[in-house]
Amino acid sequence: xxxxxxxxxxxxxxxxxxxxxxxxxxxxxxxxxxxxxxxxxxxxxxxxxxxxxxxxxxxxxxxxxxxxxxxxxxxxxxxxxxxxxxxxxxxxxxxxxxxxxxxxx
Numbered sequence: 001x002x003x004x005x006x007x008x009x010x011x012x013x014x015x016x017x018x019x020x021x022x023x024x025x026x027x028x029x030x031x032x033x034x035x036x037x038x039x040x041x042x043x044x045x046x047x048x049x050x051x052x053x054x055x056x057x058x059x060x061x062x063x064x065x066x067x068x069x070x071x072x073x074x075x076x077x078x079x080x081x082x083x084x085x086x087x088x089x090x091x092x093x094x095x096x097x098x099x100x101x102x103x104x105x
Contacts, residue, residue, distance in 0.1 A: 006060075007064055009093045010090055010092050010093070011052060011066065013026060013052070020039050023037040024048040031052075048089070067094050069089065
């Protein structure tokens, strides 16, 4: 018998520089394993929502699309000490309705 699973509407992505890479990692336990990086901050930022959508799509068997809730400029300003953002960004599901799918245990 399967169970109903609903992908998260909101996912926190923690940012950290690692060597020459810029890494975004999902903070939620159910998203464990999601990391995306690039040697270029803007590329890593842009790929974070795209990669997260693909990751959620694979985990839940649905089409998912996420949007980062701040602009790259806002995040970049934060890293330069010009804003009050923390070292994480919030990604919200782009769909307005919640999608439920059956997952087989």
